[in-house]
Amino acid sequence: MMLPRWLGPGAIAFVVVWLLLLAAGRSAFFRDPGTFWHVTTGELVLKDGFLRADPYTFTFPGTWWVPYQWLGEVGMALAHRVGGFDVLLLGAVTILATVFAWLTARLLGTGLHPILVGAVIALALAAAGSHFHVRPHLVTLAFMVIVLSLLTAADAPGPRFNRLFWLIPLCVIWTNVHGGVLGGIGTIGVAFAGWVGFWVLGLPTPVMTRRDVRVLVLVALGCGLSTFASPYGLDMLKTWNVIMGAPELRDIISEHRPLDVTAPYAWPVLALAGVYLFVLAGVKPRAVRATWLLPLVWLALTFSRCRHASLFTVAVVIAITAMWTHTRWAHWLAAHRPDLYQPGRDGVRPWWANVWLPVAVVVIAFGLQMGRVPLPLIGSGWAVHDPEYWPVEVLDALKANEPRPGEPNKLFNSGYVDGGFVIYHAPGYKVFVDDRCEVFGGPWLKEFSETEQSPEPGPVLLKWEGRYGPYDFALTRTATPIDDWFASSPTWCVVKVTPTATFYKRR
Template sequence: MFALTFAAVTLAGGGRLLQDPGTLWHTLAGERIFAHGFPREDWLSFTFGGRPWIAHQWLGECLMAALHRLGGLDALVVATAGGIALLLAALFARLVASGVSALWALLVVALTVVASAHHFHVRPHMLSMFAFAWLYARLADVDAGRRGLGSLWPVPIVFLAWVNAHGAVVGGLATLALFALAWLGTWAAGARSPIRSRREAVGVCALAVASVATIPVTPYGLDTARAWFAILASPGLPRFIVEHASLARTGSWQVLALVALYAAALAGASRTTLRASTLVPLAWLVLAFDRIRHAPFFAIAAAIALAELLPNARWVEALARRGFRVRSAPRAPPGTRLAFGSVGAIAAAVAAVAITGTAAGRSPVLARLDPGRWPVELVPALVEAEREAPAGAPILNDMPFGAFIAYEAPGLRVFVDDRWELYGDEFMLGYVRADAAWLDEWVARSGVSLALVQNGSRLQGYLERDGRWTATATSAAGALYRRTELARTR
């Protein structure tokens, strides 16, 4: 399962994993940390250059930069593909070990991919998925009695790394809190609970407190948490950034296939299987309807819950009589063998692409930026424009191209990228509207004479109507413009 998934995602998904503009600026942020230490102000844009900004995902960004130094974009693709393969293989192994037949385990894993794949990108968000899967699986084991409460001792350590890697740690802390409250509630009510004594109750509370206490343990202290909540509190972000929009607005209805299977298993569950690990996915389902960004966390939680629910669902016997065998004999989980074997394979693959990339002059072999998404054909013209312009020259650009420009032509300073917490709602909404007077003010203020825009965008429409801009190079994804001195009267 791991080997086949690893090969498929690496070979067929190299371009798809590089669809998110954050991939490039996260890598650049890591490089900035290696070269100059932890940034506290923006250095990529001319619009907000010098304004306060922190690398609140610094650990993930440093990991990305380290991989990039080893093997360029190829190493980033291989490592991400390997992580995805390990996650899916672990879910499959868990389902089979719990007594779910291999065919049904494949079905659950496939539905998990369908519900999550739109967030499979090279970025720190993937680290949150991996950390969440580990956390939920460990909590589910304790919830079912397969592990004792003592096995939760690594949880604060995981949170310490997670706090420094990605803001979705807030969801991980909330999940831990839900489990802790459920266990404390059932213990207090005299029902079945992993907590069996007051001492264990105090231990669970201490675990939760220790995990929450990791929040300020970052190079930026509590400013890291402030950055997370600034993103969550933004009213404009869900309107214009697809991954933060609601399920209904994005139309990502493929999630409902997994919802249907989970709901059917829940409806057929016995009372003994209705516990925290099988019910907490409902909270993530609600969150997924609010923001599609949460769908992968619902999918992971639901897949782990289905390992508990499917073998004991009341309708399993009825399906078996009709030839649809859901249940099989439980097997010993692979555990550390899967983890160490997979990590070794990923490391070997990264080393291989690093050696291959060095031999090929760092030319990417597996990682291909999609020319329909990125203006890769314009790189020579962009680099030439950078060479002719003074250091730090401004360039007008569409938001998805900001990190692309900074990656390919670091001597230029961009107009905007997708760091919403830096630019804020007012500026970003101004960019989205692309009002001529608003853009004229920025052009006059900065003296910008270059522009790289998406084909058909509002910003391109502004350039075409303005009369001071001429397209000097075009591609399937966008066009490079230069500003002339003459302007037509509007």
């Protein structure tokens, strides 16, 4: 069925993905503790300026720490001011829907049947979905799509290298939003090196002269220097080095772990890798272009750390879009199954045909949330925190006992994920731990993780009290060894017990 000229397939794809993610992400998108402290940090930056010391814990008070995602955090804080977690969810879902609608429109532009395109996009969503959270890293996903699109567009006869200079201001913004800029710069460097290498080997490449090589060096240098375009300068690089240089995180933080091919979340990733390799196998070896091989780099990185799965996903879809018409599979389908593949199937439409409907639905949803109109999916009150995952049911007790300035405020939390929750909901406490790996370091977090899982955590808990001072409060996960230790101690009294968490106060 042909769509009218005023309605583009990208618009339809946006609305479908947008509604799907609003439904699926109501609470699932808020299962990362970073969401909470990112908002609080953004507020602190707006109020006090750029931070350079830890303001949240009693274990590392005043320790060197810079919020290297400060611009993304400020954006989250401003969105939260406007409409709370509903607007944060709306923003996250809108970014993701824009990304996958763009990918859908690009893939449809090859002439593939919408059913085939829908299957690939559905697989891509499944492969990337485990890393969809309300955090600045979603901007990395969107910016990576821009980077890969510019690179694949340039990797063709008659390149327009001048467009590549747009990568420099993009990296400047990216540097201040999320550390994923390192992945973007690395991707740019690999692509440029591939182009030069292919030129030397006489393979297809946009590089034709030494002048082209100099242009690429200039762009790469500008992108690299962009990492200093931040109010934190070298401290940003120091933070990234601490995080990426801590091997213990692979055993502690789920998103830093290697891809577990036996886990269900990995199966769509492996299936998408199979689709990519199948399409790549259809290209004659001497016709392969360097940017079509970039998904192999991100596949290797995904096996190293599963957090890269979403970036591998968009790299695959963009590569398939670029190389499809050069495959033997495309030629065979065009000759034998024109119902499944017909180049030029979709007519040319004005740009606004893919834009007006997404803008309309987002504006309507934003208006409903601003007006506090309760409606499923798009209205106010839709975003929630799962009480089976977060200690929501002890919030009343936490707030009722929240210390005022100058009062004892040391709260031991038995799970690092609860640190961010308390930082946001009850900032009067100083927490024991949260998920800011750069503050605590790998060895310290490893000891905490081992104690959390130990059947007899008491000796270590007492050792920590001797090191950091007596705890004034405790928030534990109910029916865990740490919870049992606090429950059996005469020093502590139970304030509130819930199936998820228990709140204690020192007698």
